[in-house]
Amino acid sequence: xxxxxxxxxxxxxxxxxxxxxxxxxxxxxxxxxxxxxxxxxxxxxxxxxxxxxxxxxxxxxxxxxxxxxxxxxxxxxxxxxxxxxxxxxxxxxxxxxxxxxxxxxxxxxxxx
Amino acid sequence: xxxxxxxxxxxxxxxxxxxxxxxxxxxxxxxxxxxxxxxxxxxxxxxxxxxxxxxxxxxxxxxxxxxxxxxxxxxxxxxxxxxxxxxxxxxxxxxxxxxxxxxxxxxxxx
Numbered sequence: 001x002x003x004x005x006x007x008x009x010x011x012x013x014x015x016x017x018x019x020x021x022x023x024x025x026x027x028x029x030x031x032x033x034x035x036x037x038x039x040x041x042x043x044x045x046x047x048x049x050x051x052x053x054x055x056x057x058x059x060x061x062x063x064x065x066x067x068x069x070x071x072x073x074x075x076x077x078x079x080x081x082x083x084x085x086x087x088x089x090x091x092x093x094x095x096x097x098x099x100x101x102x103x104x105x106x107x108x109x110x111x112x
Numbered sequence: 113x114x115x116x117x118x119x120x121x122x123x124x125x126x127x128x129x130x131x132x133x134x135x136x137x138x139x140x141x142x143x144x145x146x147x148x149x150x151x152x153x154x155x156x157x158x159x160x161x162x163x164x165x166x167x168x169x170x171x172x173x174x175x176x177x178x179x180x181x182x183x184x185x186x187x188x189x190x191x192x193x194x195x196x197x198x199x200x201x202x203x204x205x206x207x208x209x210x211x212x213x214x215x216x217x218x219x220x221x222x
Contacts (some may be wrong), residue, residue: 046209100208106154
């Protein structure tokens with residue numbers, strides 16, 4: 001069966017510090033991968049998605065970036081965090097054929 | 113107009129009640145539809161896909177109305193454990209990009 005991992009589960013970072021969040025998927029190949037952010041009390045905002053290694057599409061302009069160095073690995077990064085980057089970051093995957101998305105447990109980021 | 117709209121609620125219902133949520137979408141090219149459940153401070157979890165002919169899974173029934181461009185979720189015999197936020201998700205045909213509604217909050221009380 002497929003599983004999706006995210007770490008860390010929680011993170012507290014100072015403004016201006018770098019960020020690296022990692023997501024890995026097991027039990028499938030060639031998944032479509034997604035990064036979302038959910039601010040407190042808000043809906044899900046799609047940040048990036050990827051349909052293959054090295055292929056990244058950005059949905060919103062921001063100081064975040066994403067990379068997909070391996071088929072089942074998706075990384076979200078920032079060089080300098082802003083207060084507004086605080087939120088719940090979720091990674092998700094779908095198979096190529098179906099749009100059913102499966103989410104990782106998320107990383108709760110607080111920028112102080 | 114937002115692409116996918118949901119009544120945020122909260123819907124406050126007693127145990128055993130039947131409750132229904134709607135989700136409207138604006139893109140007539142939408143092809144894939146899903147309902148997710150999200151518990152407080154947790155990730156969304158797939159509840160059910162929505163098929164053109166409608167589908168049922170236990171106490172949950174999902175329906176699609178293409179003419180009026182909405183999907184619905186009906187929950188029968190509500191349980192305390194059904195308390196959560198219910199998100200609808202829509203994909204346009206051939207698109208990898210989902211559009212999420214903001215969710216409808218359900219509170220089931222004793």
